[in-house]
Amino acid sequence: MAxxxxxxxxxxxxxxxxxxxxxxxxxxxxxxxxxxxxxTDEYDVALEQVANSLSKARRxxxxxxxxxxxxxxxxxFRGADGLWEGHRIEDVAxxxxxxxxxxxxxxxxNARRANLRTVQPNPGHRAFVELEDRLVKRSGGDGAGAFTxxxxxxxxxxxxxxxxxVLELHGSLQRVRCTRCSHLAATDEALPDLPHCPQCGHLLRxxxxxxxxxxxxxxxxxxxxxxxxxxxxxxxxxxxIVYPAAGxxxxxxxxxxxxxxxxxxxxxxxxxxxxxxxGRSGEILPQLMQRLRGEKT
Ligand code: OAD
Numbered sequence: 258m259a260x261x262x263x264x265x266x267x268x269x270x271x272x273x274x275x276x277x278x279x280x281x282x283x284x285x286x287x288x289x290x291x292x293x294x295x296x297t298d299e300y301d302v303a304l305e306q307v308a309n310s311l312s313k314a315r316r317x318x319x320x321x322x323x324x325x326x327x328x329x330x331x332x333x334f335r336g337a338d339g340l341w342e343g344h345r346i347e348d349v350a351x352x353x354x355x356x357x358x359x360x361x362x363x364x365x366x367n368a369r370r371a372n373l374r375t376v377q378p379n380p381g382h383r384a385f386v387e388l389e390d391r392l393v394k395r396s397g398g399d400g401a402g403a404f405t406x407x408x409x410x411x412x413x414x415x416x417x418x419x420x421x422x423v424l425e426l427h428g429s430l431q432r433v434r435c436t437r438c439s440h441l442a443a444t445d446e447a448l449p450d451l452p453h454c455p456q457c458g459h460l461l462r463x464x465x466x467x468x469x470x471x472x473x474x475x476x477x478x479x480x481x482x483x484x485x486x487x488x489x490x491x492x493x494x495x496x497x498i499v500y501p502a503a504g505x506x507x508x509x510x511x512x513x514x515x516x517x518x519x520x521x522x523x524x525x526x527x528x529x530x531x532x533x534x535x536g537r538s539g540e541i542l543p544q545l546m547q548r549l550r551g552e553k554t
Contacts, residue, residue, distance in 0.1 A: 303532055304541075308548035310515045314488035317392055318480075319385060320505050321408045321415070321538075324494025324520060328379040328539035329414060331372060335496050341365055351468045359460060360450040366463045367448055369412075370430050374445065378418035381493070384542035386419040391549060405483035409495060409502050411465050424476045424483075426502050432464035472501065480505060490514040490531075494538050497526035 311317060323333040334346045341349065342365075348354060349365045389404040396403040407424045408415055413431050415423045433452065434441040437459035452461040466472055484490065490509035497503040506526050509516050516531030518524065519541050527533055534541050547553075 300534070303534055304544060304548060307515075307517050307532060307534065308545055310489045310517070311388070311545065312549055314392075314515075315396065316402055316404075316483070316487045317388070317489045317491070318405045318407060318483050318487040318505070318509065318514075319388075319491040319493055320495060320502060321385075321406065321410060321493045322495025322497075323410060325381050325408075325538050326376070326379075326410055326412050326414050327494065328381060328537060329376045331369075331376055331412060331414075333494075341368070347468055350465070352470060355462060355467070359462075363448070363450050363452070363463075366430065366465070367450070370445075370463075371447065373412055373430060376412075376414070378414045379539045381538035381542045382414050382418035382420070384538075384546045385415060387546045388542075388549075389420055389422065402483060402486070405480065405487070407480040407483070407502070407505065409499065411463075424480045426466070426472055426476060426480060428463070428465035428473070430463060430465060433461045434464045436460045436462050477501070481508065484508045484514075485512050487512060487514045490516045491519065492516065492526045492531075493519045493542070495520070495524070495526070497524050 323331065327333055327336075344361075344365070349362050355362045385406055389406070392403040405422050405424060406415055406420050407426055409427050411425065411427050411430045413429060431445055432441060432443050433448070435454040435457060438454060438457040440454050440456045440461075441464060448461075453459065454461055484505045485508060487509060490506070492506055495503070497506060503525065506516060506529055510530060516526075516529070518526050518531060518533045519536070519538050520526075520533070521536055523533070523535075
């Protein structure tokens, strides 16, 4: 299947290009000001408020990032352990890095692909499955649009947990594609440092989006459209500094959605308003599901 890079065309409100870019914290303002840590009572009230919003919303979108998989044992990109062999993600996840040193880039991705074989979805991933089931069931019909999970993660753990409507904005580590022909294949197997296309013999690359590349057009359009009409938008486990994904947060606010951040730390998303639940997604999301089931946590 040929994948043509495409310009962003969906979600007029979003007003951002579909090319992957990184914006530094300096460019987005002081992240820590909007949400001082909540004390236990405040946390409880906020949790109830979010559960209440989820129980009423007809359309919910969640944007997830590496933090959701942290409790499965996968390192985040920008944490203390966020470097790989001394390289920042922005130095290995680019077309020019691949051109310069494809073996280095493949070693980076092969190490991450090997890690995937050792990890399982965590309670945070499973809570999203429960949320989707609940919203789809409540919507009565086919559930289309009741819940959309837009993820920046390329680890496949949302799908492995059982989430159905998953939009993989940055592609998947479990797919490879040819740098020359249209060959695209799913593979979990270990690959050499320089894997070659079984069809034309040219170099394969991981089917992930690199910095300066366009997001897959249809997936991005669906994410933008779902965001433009959602009533509740969850921002979970992401530093919210990689665009265009992080732009969905502003689009959700523009659409009048209640924006809820779940993250142990304040991020670039925090200063944009909404509610913050400070803590791990693998703990907070199951607590939210308990509230939705009517069980007090
Ligand atoms: P980051 O590493 O930038 O951010 C991870 C976020 O997860 C941080 O804000 C942490 O505070 C938070 N976090 C850590 N543990 C958590 C937990 N248990 N529960 C909830 N949150 C937790 O990762 P992303 O925001 O996903 O792109 O990065 C976005 C993109 O940048 C990635 O998709 C990747 C990277 O470059 C590409 O590779 C194309």
